[in-house]
Amino acid sequence: MDLPDFKSLTDRQSPIYLQLYWRFRNAIATGKLAPGDRVPSIRSLASELNLARGTVEAAYQMLSSEGYLIGRGPAGTVVSPQLDGRVSATTPVGSSALPRSGQIKLAASKPLQLGLPALDAFPRKTWVRLAGRNLRAMNVADMVNADPNGYEPLRRAIAAYLAVSRGIACTPDQVFVTAGYRGALELIRRTLFRHGDSGWFEDPGYLHARRFLEDAGMQLVPLPVDDDGLNVESGLRHAVDTRFAVVTPTHQSPSGVALSLPRRLALLDWAQAQRAWIIEDDYDSEFRYDGRPLPPLKSLDHAGRVLYAGTFSKVLYPGLRLAYLVVPEHEIGKFRNSMAQLGRSPVLFQATVADFMEQGHFARHIKKMRSLYATRREYLVRALAQVFGDMLLVPERAGGIHVVAHLKPKYNDKAFAAAANAKGLAIMALSEWCIRRRSPVGLLMGFANIATPEQALKYVRRLREAFEH
């Protein structure tokens, strides 16, 4: 047998077993190895090439599974006699630059990025321990992910948490675990809405929800936001006959104001009268630094018109992509039908979050973050005042993990945000979050990952440089 030269496996970029696989395929294609030829045993080739046996085995198995090699028992392994000669010798596109996994580390978060919790303060050790335990306990039920509505212990833990922390009385059956807030919106859309249905939307309002809903064919009716939150009266006057309203009552996204109690009640009355749906996005109610929050709409929802969405992205981490939706009892059946059509989040993380909640780590972490975020917010607010003076106005807010810094109307916040992004700062323009109202201008900045006052100053000075150019 005339074996080609395997000694120079120099293509360090792609896995050895794949290189070996291709050498064999090329050797077969070019006739260096003919049908019926015997190839070296795994053991002897591994020893000859100074490779791990597993590497050679992987290449051989790939070749066998593709029909190039065939086992002959004690007679060893041969090139398949059935090969028709039309074997392609092409190497795979892109494989020459194939790195081993783990070598590539994706870009981490950028300074001042919105929507991120403090990644440095996440209780990583506890999390890894709990997840590791769940991983090792993986069973057949987990592999099938049998409950489309969400892992039951997690739904129970969420119901208990909402009862104690938000005053929301619901059963675990009313809770659906979704792939992020967008998963919750998709679930609602599929279950309750038709293409072209219209609904109230805060203006300015959460950019990603707006894009998601518009992209899904929903018609959004922008309503202004003032110091009492969504202007419900405006909706009643101009667009009473819509199917839904999307609101962020605790800390309006992005302004941070709270929806006033009279407006909460007016909104609920409207929904009951119109048989409309209220989507309550309670995305960061956990983080509040002053005073006590108003009751969520869901806790006042006697008519069963509120769909309450919460997320673990802000309390744990966004890569987890776990959120939940609480639906009225009379809608459970419909939502279950939709869930059967939608994706399910891996059981491992659902079970880990359930443990994390039940063992008290969740409440403990929120409490720690509350005081940490109050501090970090202060770092940013002080740095902004020091560097920008009264060019930027930062209103006091009771909670949240970002600030809105208002600019005078003469400035172009989009151009400013673009310049800041070019300098590596992930801030956003307030006007981009607006639909058609005469846009207020300003900057949206996340502060959760600012570790020190010095860091805050550094980022804010860089922001100022972007501003000057």
Add this chain to the structure above:
Amino acid sequence: MDLPDFKSLTDRQSPIYLQLYWRFRNAIATGKLAPGDRVPSIRSLASELNLARGTVEAAYQMLSSEGYLIGRGPAGTVVSPQLDGRVSATTPVGSSALPRSGQIKLAASKPLQLGLPALDAFPRKTWVRLAGRNLRAMNVADMVNADPNGYEPLRRAIAAYLAVSRGIACTPDQVFVTAGYRGALELIRRTLFRHGDSGWFEDPGYLHARRFLEDAGMQLVPLPVDDDGLNVESGLRHAVDTRFAVVTPTHQSPSGVALSLPRRLALLDWAQAQRAWIIEDDYDSEFRYDGRPLPPLKSLDHAGRVLYAGTFSKVLYPGLRLAYLVVPEHEIGKFRNSMAQLGRSPVLFQATVADFMEQGHFARHIKKMRSLYATRREYLVRALAQVFGDMLLVPERAGGIHVVAHLKPKYNDKAFAAAANAKGLAIMALSEWCIRRRSPVGLLMGFANIATPEQALKYVRRLREAFEH
């Protein structure tokens, strides 16, 4: 201080810390604990109740974070003097039955369930080892899940795998990692289609894809399937002007036939001429027992009209919910924009699959399953012949992980499937997978989890009993 009785924490169903939390809230609500009252230290209460300190701490932290308790430094912890007396004493609905996570095990798979790989043969140990390593290596980038297109090493591993196993030349940039096949469909829909767009669909065809697309507002034009797969000529004749075609060319779902080469070429010609899109669902091409498969449409796609979808649900396990989509190079930008709007699968599993592929476990596992499934298919086919004789006709197929057992037209396969389901067998009726063609009748059964000939006989006898009633 008049502390209520904490000694009888008898509600064994809910976590102790929650019970403790509620006892305190009730004590405060009923006035047993008044604003300003000092509560026992964590240490002393833990010792008094014979509980772990962490348990008491968790309850106290929840109470503090809710504003019921307030720390006074060396003076200890007191009931918050600001409490307004309107504290609700309601216990949370559903919490009385709150179990610890892990105690509930969801129903595993049912016998003969479609679409499941052999769960007993999954290399669980290797998987848990690799996932555990990735879990412990979790970093900030993983928490943010920075790459919306999918974890790069996984995209590279998929591109390399497709090159060697399916003859598909693509770069990692053309690969998008999605939340299951439905995630891939959603990605395609958002990127390329409008509400009401119409497309060819196999009849009978994959039920879940049909429901998903119809629910998303797509108009499906059913085309008959014969022994050469989708009847492309019928589409050209009756509905040439559609935007897309959804096909399962390797093993038509559910019939198992392969799309003939002339029809593959006709389909590609049509797509090029119409600038239509072909969605190639290659859901189980890994499992083939006889002969060599025809080249996938994607490998013949010189005009860039094919969207190739593969999944890890059948090779690894469905709870993983990982699939991928390969798009033409000129569409990468558009798909990236859509991915930014959609969910991202957790990095942990993406990284674990990447390792699994690169280290050769993937190819090895497929090879093992190929021979296992050929055996298990035989168990089922023999048992069906033995018990049903010529009442059921099971055509020979070259691959797949389910069989279609045809019934004579006089039978009602839906009633039969319902009766079998009532007996705990998860089979489906062939006619349910049909849109409007005169339905063939038959039964769809998964065989991957049939471990022995005896088990096959047991299930098939149960099936026969369902049939008799």
